[in-house]
Each structure stands twice: as C-alpha cells, then as structure tokens.
Amino acid sequence: MSAPPLRLGVNIDHVATVRNARGGIHPDPVRAANMAVLAGADGITAHLREDRRHIRDADMRRLKQELFVPLNFEMAATSEMIGLATQLRPHAACLVPEKREERTTEGGLDIIGAHVHLRPAIKELRGEGIRVSLFVEPEIEVMDAACDLQAPVVELHTGTYCEAVVDGDQARIVYELERLRRAAEHGAKIGLEIHAGHGLALDSVRAVAAIPQIVELNIGHSLIGEAIFFGLDEAVRAMRAAMDEGRAQVPA
C-alpha cells in the first residue's frame, strides 16, 4: 500500500512580520497566501498571537473570506482565541503553547502535565465543526494523551530534528528522526491524523516527508526566507518538489 498524499500548508506569518516592521499594508499576507496556493500550497496557516506581533485579526478575517483552500488557525487555547475561532470558523485550529517572551513556538503543548483547559477547548471547537490539532512533542505517550483528549489530529514538533540538521549532528538527526517515526506510527495506529512542522527547510524536509503516516506539513519561516532570493512562487515550488522527493522514498 502506498503512502497517502502529503499536503503542504504554507504559514504566512512572517509576511506580516515584514509588513509590521514599517506599519502600513505592504507586503500583504493575503496576497502571499494566494500566491502560495497558485504555486502548490494545499492550505494556509496563520498564527494569531496574543500580542498580534505578526498576523492581526483583520488578516484572519480576510484569509477566511478570500481563500479557496483550507485555513488553519494556529492559536493558544485561551478564551479570547477560542471566541475568535468560533466566530471565524476556519477549516482547522491548531492549538499551540504560547509564551509572550518566546521568538517562536518553542515546544509542543504539555498535554500530559497541564491539559485541564484543553479538553473543553477541543470540545467547543469541534462542536463548531472545526478540525482540531494539537501541536505536540513526538512521543508515544503524548499520542495516547492526545487520543484521550479526543483530538482528531496532532502536529508533531519537528524543531529539535531541524536544529540537529542545522548543526550537522548526525547522531541527533538519527535519534530525532526515530522519535518522529515512532510517534507517527503509534499515533496513526491509534487513529490520529498526523501532521508535522516547525523549522522545516529544504535540507530537512525530505526525511520527514518520507514518514508515511504524516499527511500534512506546515512550513513558514524558511519558505519566506527563500522567497527573498527566489520569489515566493519559486520557493513554494521548490519545497513542494523536495517534499515529493522525500515521499517517493516510501516503499510502495
């Protein structure tokens, strides 16, 4: 049996970061989202942070109105964000931990230790027909905890694997890939849909794309960085091609 298709969700947060550096309306993240879709993105992801440092409420509303592909609303499980998500009704919501002082989402949700607030959040979002995913560490017991919380989807945090690739640390690369593989295999076995993301770049994406249980990758920072040199269209196409190369390694 061949692996299911692998979707690419393009995260356009950092188009908004550049816009906000000067105020005003350029570059427009919604225009970037539409270009990414034309170049082969299957969906668009945007993270509305508490401090609105990049994406703003109006961006989310425009993305929902103007896009013809699924919108994945990345958010902390706060009452403010849940209220906004239930009004907006995106295709999906990815619940992430959020710390004001962090530069990016540093780790997965602690769904084993501190999950009391997540159960009602998941229930409420699912009740509105929103597909909920939990951004989590790639560990077997975390997959079990996600299942227990009745989340249909998990997004495995690929950050530590990507750091190992950047450092060129072969032993850590092997170790981190094995963690991802084992978590994906176990998660899929117990009925979870498996996504992955964070830090993925052209030199790290193939091995993750080769994990057959993963059906969606969400990628932002490296794509927007490459777009500076090659344009967004070319950056998305190159990422798509690298993902397809990785997927082709899965035995039929």
Ligand code: PXP
């Ligand atoms: N997935 C989740 C849940 C994230 O928080 C992020 C970062 O916003 C990404 C994917 C994309 O990560 P990156 O921008 O490093 O590609």
